[in-house]
Amino acid sequence: MNTLVEKLIATGITIGGGIIGTKVVEFAWRKVTGHDAPKDLDDTEANMWSAITFATISAGISAIIRVSSKRGANSAVKAIQSRTKSRAGAAEV
Numbered sequence: 001m002n003t004l005v006e007k008l009i010a011t012g013i014t015i016g017g018g019i020i021g022t023k024v025v026e027f028a029w030r031k032v033t034g035h036d037a038p039k040d041l042d043d044t045e046a047n048m049w050s051a052i053t054f055a056t057i058s059a060g061i062s063a064i065i066r067v068s069s070k071r072g073a074n075s076a077v078k079a080i081q082s083r084t085k086s087r088a089g090a091a092e093v
Contacts, residue, residue, distance in 0.1 A: 009080075010073035017069040018062065025061050029054060 026037045038051040 006073075006077045009077055010070065013073040013076070014066060014069040017065045017072075021061050021065040022058075025058050029057075 029035075029037045033050070035050075038054050
C-alpha cells in the first residue's frame, strides 16, 4: 500500500480522536467543576490553578489519544494490506 495512503489514514484517525478527546475532556471538566474549560487568556474568571490543571489533564489525554490512534492506524493499515494481499494472491491462482 502506498505510504501516502497510510499517512492519510493515520492522520484522519488522529484528528478524529483528537476532536473526540477534546470534547470529552471539556464535557468532563464542565460536569466536575461546573464551569466551562479555561481557554481564553483574557478571562479573569479562570484562575491560574484551574488553567494549569486543565492544561495538564488535556495534555495527558492528548498523549494517550495520540499513541492509541497511532497504534490503531497501524493496525488498520496492516489489516488493509493483508486483505489486499490475500485478494491478490487468490486472483493469481
